[in-house]
Amino acid sequence: MTTIKATCPTCGEVDLTAEDIELRISSTEAGSEYGFECPMCVSLVWKPADARIIQLLISGGVKASVRDEELRRSDAPAFTYDDLLDFHFALESGSILENFLNPA
């Protein structure tokens, strides 16, 4: 399992695994952050995550989520089960992938 090094403001560098880290992506880069519970002092640490850190964490297996407030703010309709079915049928028909792979 990949060990991810993070820094606790109290304990300094600590070793974490992907499961220990929560990554929250915001549509504005400055709003993205990652958090973990320090294995040494058990305090919750939140830090800003820039694009490089986000990429690093995701490649290390950290699951990313969209910040709650972003979801609430969104004007776009929610992705429903019907949308999923439409997507499934579109893929099954083959034309979407063909068009994607062999653009006219």
Ligand SMILES: [Zn+2]
């Ligand atoms: Zn600590």
